[in-house]
Amino acid sequence: MLSKKSKYAIKALVALAKHSKHGEPMRIVEISEQEKIPKKFLEAILLDLRKHGILGSKMGINGGYYLVKKPEQIFLTEIIRLTDGPIAMIPCASLNFYEKCDDCEDETVCGLRKVMTELRTASLAVLSANSIADIIKKETKLINSKNRK
């Protein structure tokens, strides 16, 4: 399961992407209220995203957070790996967070690892195909098809 942290991070980035057509920073409180994310928790999340170069911030009046990268270039893989860690379901099947199982004699011959590697490949295909911009696109698409009814 995705942690709330990851989910909130994605939602905040979507909110920022929608807002940043204006180019100006968005306040934590605004994001918090709009997306119903606990303010102080969101604070920590945004700080994290800033430290990793996805967001920038400005203090004082008219301050807030803004996107550094374009919504088209922020993929779900990046956010999830940053906030939750590995995409794979077991460490020995992970690309970026590989770890050896201490209960496994020879992983090159492990059937479970083989299946979990297949799963990781499938998951990565979906997550690396979707950026923040794609999420917004899907949203407008869903709204349109709903209104047509």
Added chain:
Amino acid sequence: MLSKKSKYAIKALVALAKHSKHGEPMRIVEISEQEKIPKKFLEAILLDLRKHGILGSKMGINGGYYLVKKPEQIFLTEIIRLTDGPIAMIPCASLNFYEKCDDCEDETVCGLRKVMTELRTASLAVLSANSIADIIKKETKLINSKNRK
């Protein structure tokens, strides 16, 4: 990520499937030592699997656990749902463990949910295509291709 509980459950079932050609029950200690799973933890896991009708048990001398279902009919989806819960990454995208997001106004219009539903479909495709028997098959296949080198 998969919990250790799930991982141990799958490994134990694989061990039992390999053993149960003989049809006779396998002792907790044997599984524990063979698969390097902490004994008492394994105990709780096997009890769970028994309560859900996947395993049977027999007390006393020559006792132990045995498979009730055939290895071909025990799929990873079943085990993971039983020990870890949902396959989906967020509850609102789950088939068996659906829950509404309390921060979401209208989920039918949520872009993140849409992506996570795609991911769930992809994950389910892999996990429901693999049974305990399949894991064993993959293992022998891996061993064979290794020996041919």
Added chain:
DNA sequence: CCGATAATCTATAAAGTCTATAGATTATCT
């Protein structure tokens, strides 16, 4: 340069989950 605003940093903590461990009890077989 002052005062208001808003991000930043540090510390802490409640709740829940994961990963077990210990010990007593009950059923089975010889």
Added chain:
DNA sequence: AGATAATCTATAGACTTTATAGATTATCGG
């Protein structure tokens, strides 16, 4: 009856999640 092995109950340390409180620092308008 006695040995074996599963079963049940209770508990607990470590870690993660999900925050909350409060002090500090930077920015801007006037």
